[in-house]
Amino acid sequence: MAWFKRVEKGIVTPTEQKKETPDGLWHKCPECKTVISTAEHRQQLYTCAKCDFHDRINSHEYFEILFDENRFQELDENLSSSDPLNFVDTKPYPDRIVATQRKTNLKDAVRTAHGTINDLDLVVACMDFNFIGGSMGSVVGEKISRAIDYSRKHKIPFMMISKSGGARMMEAGYSLMQMAKTSAKLALLSEEKVPYISLLTDPTTGGVTASFAMLGDFNISEPGALIGFAGPRVIKETIGKDLPKGFQSAEFVLEHGFLDFIVHRKELKQRIADLITLLRPEETSAATETASNQAAVK
Numbered sequence: 001m002a003w004f005k006r007v008e009k010g011i012v013t014p015t016e017q018k019k020e021t022p023d024g025l026w027h028k029c030p031e032c033k034t035v036i037s038t039a040e041h042r043q044q045l046y047t048c049a050k051c052d053f054h055d056r057i058n059s060h061e062y063f064e065i066l067f068d069e070n071r072f073q074e075l076d077e078n079l080s081s082s083d084p085l086n087f088v089d090t091k092p093y094p095d096r097i098v099a100t101q102r103k104t105n106l107k108d109a110v111r112t113a114h115g116t117i118n119d120l121d122l123v124v125a126c127m128d129f130n131f132i133g134g135s136m137g138s139v140v141g142e143k144i145s146r147a148i149d150y151s152r153k154h155k156i157p158f159m160m161i162s163k164s165g166g167a168r169m170m171e172a173g174y175s176l177m178q179m180a181k182t183s184a185k186l187a188l189l190s191e192e193k194v195p196y197i198s199l200l201t202d203p204t205t206g207g208v209t210a211s212f213a214m215l216g217d218f219n220i221s222e223p224g225a226l227i228g229f230a231g232p233r234v235i236k237e238t239i240g241k242d243l244p245k246g247f248q249s250a251e252f253v254l255e256h257g258f259l260d261f262i263v264h265r266k267e268l269k270q271r272i273a274d275l276i277t278l279l280r281p282e283e284t285s286a287a288t289e290t291a292s293n294q295a296a297v298k
């Protein structure tokens, strides 16, 4: 019986007759494997409705999520890296920069912008992981420093969205100097009592964790984000012990006191707006206090 017997072996459709599934129509959750349409995934702010897995997104999406009507003024958008060390690995560093810029449509691994969230002014610096692993080179450090200067000058709260593999190897020492530079700028911001909120997203590691990412007035994170300095394998080999379960996850880091809270992406905008209101400069809160005192007297 031909029905129960395979007459022809295997799949015989020639490649040219195969039908392509159009790209980008469906999204499969890497955690629970639920399949949803990309439109729905976008509506869920790139999180899984079933298991709450937070997909990695970049500055384009974060700006869209945070800024009112997706309106913002981008700062220093044309800053691009030079090649101070004449660095060559599998290809020369300038070639790598140009190729990555073409592929990602970005100038470097961070974008900075001024806009409003729920009508409150905010300067946001958001890293892009798809630009050489969100690595921190001199352009990243410079753009963040300039955004902090802008915040200081205009007395607007500053928010950093970190997402990085750490320092940029191709800039070696220059890359490491960005840690000191950005930290010093943040100290000046703090002296002027301008609030700084740091959001750590998946993954925040290396020099970024060791500098600006952990210096916020509030250090917050998205669920499940990897947060650490060195990778787990390096640590395991160094201390010669097995690492605890969930090591370097946002939840583990929160439990050990390095984070203030973890926020779901859908609540992010409101929570940031609440924090800015809470951290408003003294004049405004003093004015509110006087008003409430007067109300109390009456």
Ligand SMILES: [Zn+2]
Pocket: 029, 030, 031, 032, 033, 034, 048, 049, 050, 051, 052, 053
């Ligand atoms: Zn899921």
